[in-house]
Amino acid sequence: MALGHRPLLWALIRLRRPHVVVETGLWYGLGAMVMLRALERNVEDGGHAGRLISFDPDPTAGWMVPQRHADRWTWARATTQDALAANLAGIRVDLFVHDTPSEPDLERYEFTTAADAAAPGAVLCSGNGQNTPALRELCDQRGFPFMHHDYAAAGHFYRGNGISFATATRMTKTL
Ligand SMILES: C[S@@+](CC[C@H](N)C(=O)[O-])C[C@H]1O[C@@H](n2cnc3c(N)ncnc32)[C@H](O)[C@@H]1O
Numbered sequence: 001m002a003l004g005h006r007p008l009l010w011a012l013i014r015l016r017r018p019h020v021v022v023e024t025g026l027w028y029g030l031g032a033m034v035m036l037r038a039l040e041r042n043v044e045d046g047g048h049a050g051r052l053i054s055f056d057p058d059p060t061a062g063w064m065v066p067q068r069h070a071d072r073w074t075w076a077r078a079t080t081q082d083a084l085a086a087n088l089a090g091i092r093v094d095l096f097v098h099d100t101p102s103e104p105d106l107e108r109y110e111f112t113t114a115a116d117a118a119a120p121g122a123v124l125c126s127g128n129g130q131n132t133p134a135l136r137e138l139c140d141q142r143g144f145p146f147m148h149h150d151y152a153a154a155g156h157f158y159r160g161n162g163i164s165f166a167t168a169t170r171m172t173k174t175l
Contacts, residue, residue: 005127005163006034009097012123013038018094019050024080024110025099026056029064036069053087055080084113092119099127107134118168129161143170
């Protein structure tokens with residue numbers, strides 16, 4: 001199975017060593033498996049034990065995630081509309097990965113909720129790229145830097161729409 005944008009998530013976790021990673025949309029668990037292995041590698045390198053919280057109401061989701069990651073992984077078996085805000089209450093999120101369907105209102109809700117729970121300098125990522133303007137709008141509202149990487153899937157019927165990132169750091173203008 002092609003890894004697509006998931007190596008970027010691997011690199012983010014290996015470089016930034018997040019304590020808390022949140023993923024919306026789990027599906028088979030390919031992204032979760034990659035991110036959990038990156039968190040495991042951080043521990044093997046002597047770093048702290050980060051954890052991943054995934055959201056997906058589909059009871060058949062997540063079958064790819066190896067059992068050995070159970071102590072660093074929480075699967076909230078609910079929609080983000082029902083469970084994201086409650087699960088992030090009191091938590092500081094270091095990396096947020098949006099990967100539920102590209103619906104503008106859903107994306108706005110997820111990114112706003114994630115930004116309210118974001119640790120300083122946290123990275124917010126849209127696996128749907130710029131299918132909706134939700135992440136860019138949030139950056140405009142909060143003064144966060146925004147970056148879009150417009151890679152295209154090779155040899156696939158759907159080229160994808162790239163991947164977008166924001167950093168939860170308010171930009172200040174310098175003269
Ligand atoms: C693109 S797949 C996720 C892919 C996964 N992140 C990966 O890296 O392989 C989208 C998933 O979002 C789930 N989903 C759809 N609406 C949702 C919602 N409102 N809240 C949480 N999950 C949702 C679907 O059940 C589906 O499994």
